[in-house]
Amino acid sequence: MNKLTVMILLAGGFALSGCQSMTTSSTRAGEFGCIAGTVGGAVVGGLVGSTIGAGTGQLWAVGSGATLGAAGGNALTCY
Template sequence: MSKTALIAAVLATGFLAACQSPMGARGGQANASEFDCIAATVGGAVIGGLVGSTIGGGSGKTLATAAGIGGGGYLGNRMGCR
């Protein structure tokens, strides 16, 4: 994964985290659960993309990265949104 793509992924994660309201602003526990769900989904997608980018070369690498992002996001969502 290129340095630019890695920086973009980190910034996107930060932007999504910034969209969350602070604890206690709306409902406390429900808000924490929502944040856990979003954080797990984004975190899974980032990790999946990083793992996928280590596989293959050329257009296969792009496909593996995309599959890693999708698979990681799905698994993170399933684990974080219980």
């Protein structure tokens, strides 16, 4: 996957996270948004990490990217 594709996916993820509404009348809908933000952040972070390094270094980059992406997605969508 080339860097342009990753950047487009990353920009799309940030654009969609801006559509997340924090005001919900149901806690069930709020839980779904929180889980979706965390998983989406992990996926985007893993994709960005996969563009870095090679071999074992790339494995560490993917793991770190997924972890940081999940933390960022959680911080953006969970309250």
